[in-house]
Amino acid sequence: MGYKADVIKEYFIHYNEYISNDFILKGGNNQVELLNKDINEWTITFVETGNSTSIGERLVIVKDYLEGEEMFLANYSDGLTDMNLNNYIEWFKNQPEKVASFMAYQPKYSFHIVQREEDGLVKNISHINSAGLFINTGYFIMRKTFFDYINYGEEIVEEPFRKLIKEKKLVSWKHEGFWASMDTYKDKQLLDEKYEHGDRPWEVWNHKKRNGIISNGKHLHNNDKY
Numbered sequence: 001m002g003y004k005a006d007v008i009k010e011y012f013i014h015y016n017e018y019i020s021n022d023f024i025l026k027g028g029n030n031q032v033e034l035l036n037k038d039i040n041e042w043t044i045t046f047v048e049t050g051n052s053t054s055i056g057e058r059l060v061i062v063k064d065y066l067e068g069e070e071m072f073l074a075n076y077s078d079g080l081t082d083m084n085l086n087n088y089i090e091w092f093k094n095q096p097e098k099v100a101s102f103m104a105y106q107p108k109y110s111f112h113i114v115q116r117e118e119d120g121l122v123k124n125i126s127h128i129n130s131a132g133l134f135i136n137t138g139y140f141i142m143r144k145t146f147f148d149y150i151n152y153g154e155e156i157v158e159e160p161f162r163k164l165i166k167e168k169k170l171v172s173w174k175h176e177g178f179w180a181s182m183d184t185y186k187d188k189q190l191l192d193e194k195y196e197h198g199d200r201p202w203e204v205w206n207h208k209k210r211n212g213i214i215s216n217g218k219h220l221h222n223n224d225k226y
Contacts, residue, residue, distance in 0.1 A: 002051045002058075009046060015039065056155040063147050074156075076138030080191065080202035081179040083139065088173050092141045095171060099164055100146050103139035104172035105179045134172070137179055178202065 001008055017023075022035040045065050049058040059074060066072050071093070083103060092101045106129070113131050115124040136157060150160040164170035178201040182188050194200065 001046060002049055002053060005046075005048060012044060012046075054153075054155055056150060056158075056160070057152055059156065060147070060150060060152045066144060069144060071141060071143050074140040074142065078183060079137055079139075079179060079181040081137070081139070081175065082177045082201045082204055082207075083173075083175050083179070084204075088139075089141060091173060092171070097169065098143075098171050099149065099169040100140065100142045100161070101171045101173055102141075103137045103175050103179075104134040105137045105175050106134050134174070136172075137175070137181070139173075 017034055017037055017039055018032055021038060024033040024035065025031070026033060045062075047062050047065065049061045053061070055076070071089075073089075081103070088101075088103065092098065095101075109128050111128060112125050113128050113133075114122060116122050140156070146160065149163045150156070154160060161170055180187070180191060182191055200206070
């Protein structure tokens with residue numbers, strides 16, 4: 001943890017299950033009977049990693065807390081998605097020779113990509129959706145051997161990933177459902193607006209029926225343009 005670590009700690013230390021679960025209030029003494037529970041299955045390790053530490057450095061710092069784990073998940077924690085996490089994990093588990101993976105997403109932008117010469121002569125122009133470009137969304141699955149490829153001070157997607165690419169040990173999971181990042185205040189406003197209108201595709205725990213199908217390891221449904 002880094003910036004505002006104290007707020008995160010306070011949230012979990014004073015966490016009340018009735019806030020996120022159904023319950024019955026009995027009598028006049030505010031006796032609460034929970035209809036569902038979630039905290040019993042939680043095991044959370046809080047690690048101070050500093051305010052200015054890079055993502056790669058934070059990962060190296062918590063390495064010792066992953067003892068006994070064959071694989072682990074990591075993410076940037078600044079995005080929302082309706083990805084089927086169980087399918088993603090199974091897909092990666094079935095590739096034991098691979099060391100790391102990330103969720104790849106084709107952005108739904110409206111601009112065009114230009115190829116040009118140094119003198120300004122345009123060689124080609126095409127819509128970004130036809131260029132076959134994907135972005136790293138920051139949802140990672142890695143095996144413990146990933147730490148053999150990263151040194152303290154390196155960023156995850158730079159030196160380590162280049163080594164894995166060279167050895168053909170890095171793969172990407174293509175997601176065609178919903179994904180949105182929250183990097184700016186405008187992003188927050190747009191996501192807040194979707195939430196207020198009940199348009200919350202990322203709340204997969206509330207979906208009684210998924211709005212799509214699973215085919216060849218890919219989650220396919222009409223994308224909700226962000």
